[in-house]
Amino acid sequence: MLFQRNGQRWLVHAPAKLNLYLEVIGRREDGFHDLETCMVSVNLYDTLSFRTCDDQLSLSVTSHVGDGIPDDDRNLVLQAAQLLQNATGYSGGAAIELVKRIPVQAGMGGGSSDAAATLVALNRLWGLGLDRLQLHELAAELGSDLNFFVEQTSVAMCRGRGERVELIDRVTRLEFVYVHPGVGLSTADVFGACQLDSSPRNDDSGHEFVKSLQAGRPQLHNRLSEPALSLQPKIKQLAEEFEGMVPGQHQLTGSGSVWFGVFKSRRCALRCASVLRSRGIPFVRAISMGL
Numbered sequence: 001m002l003f004q005r006n007g008q009r010w011l012v013h014a015p016a017k018l019n020l021y022l023e024v025i026g027r028r029e030d031g032f033h034d035l036e037t038c039m040v041s042v043n044l045y046d047t048l049s050f051r052t053c054d055d056q057l058s059l060s061v062t063s064h065v066g067d068g069i070p071d072d073d074r075n076l077v078l079q080a081a082q083l084l085q086n087a088t089g090y091s092g093g094a095a096i097e098l099v100k101r102i103p104v105q106a107g108m109g110g111g112s113s114d115a116a117a118t119l120v121a122l123n124r125l126w127g128l129g130l131d132r133l134q135l136h137e138l139a140a141e142l143g144s145d146l147n148f149f150v151e152q153t154s155v156a157m158c159r160g161r162g163e164r165v166e167l168i169d170r171v172t173r174l175e176f177v178y179v180h181p182g183v184g185l186s187t188a189d190v191f192g193a194c195q196l197d198s199s200p201r202n203d204d205s206g207h208e209f210v211k212s213l214q215a216g217r218p219q220l221h222n223r224l225s226e227p228a229l230s231l232q233p234k235i236k237q238l239a240e241e242f243e244g245m246v247p248g249q250h251q252l253t254g255s256g257s258v259w260f261g262v263f264k265s266r267r268c269a270l271r272c273a274s275v276l277r278s279r280g281i282p283f284v285r286a287i288s289m290g291l
């Protein structure tokens with residue numbers, strides 16, 4: 001999350017994330033699933049701008065990723081602002097502008113990152129003085145991925161529903177290429193299609209993953225890849241393209257629909273992106289780890 005002051009306005013660049021490791025531990029009584037997942041921030045950003053105003057909350061959206069992004073209470077940005085007001089009794093307002101560049105229903109955490117940016121920015125702009133722990137509590141009320149973004153780190157292991165964030169250090173910078181199949185996937189549908197019993201979990205695999213990441217060659221894993229592929233066969237062709245170029249070093253992010261590959265150098269990532277484009281695959285982009 002990057003902050004800039006521009007006169008009366010605060011500008012915040014809210015990053016996307018990729019999941020390098022995602023294991024579904026089990027189904028909970030509240031209908032959610034417990035997870036163990038490694039997330040990295042990447043340098044693809046939505047931009048939010050905030051200006052205080054007397055009493056109203058307003059949101060305007062400019063989208064570079066298609067139509068249908070709500071500018072009313074269905075948008076997590078407004079829900080985050082209202083939650084802050086309710087939690088603190090603050091009665092002032094804000095005019096918020098959101099520029100969307102992170103694809104939606106893609107597993108890249110755009111909506112969560114925008115909402116986390118809103119909590120952090122309005123806490124400052126409104127002078128509410130909430131500490132980090134209080135912000136984390138509010139974040140956990142709004143969704144599963146927000147806590148990772150509130151932490152403002154580049155790489156972490158997240159547990160529970162995603163709200164318990166443990167930073168991972170000594171990670172060398174990685175490069176990525178992602179492709180978007182042109183359709184989104186519903187998180188609820190993908191979790192619903194995930195067969196837990198047929199895939200028993202090795203309890204050490206999260207630790208093994210962290211070691212592999214720190215050694216510079218992450219052993220990618222995403223338990224949701226299979227259900228996502230079964231729900232949206234278009235993704236399979238994208239996975240096959242990556243397998244030809246970076247065998248074993250590619251997978252789904254989150255609950256999809258974006259598929260990505262991991263590269264050690266920017267040069268290799270750019271070369272892969274250009275080969276994919278030359279094969280007629282739309283929505284290809286090379287990105288890097290970053291805040």
Ligand code: C5P
Pocket residue numbers: 031032033034035143144145160161162187188191
């Ligand atoms: O957190 P979010 O609102 O994105 O979750 C959407 C849906 O995905 C939930 O209603 C639930 O069905 C499913 N989900 C889950 N376990 C998680 C996260 C999401 O089952 N840890």
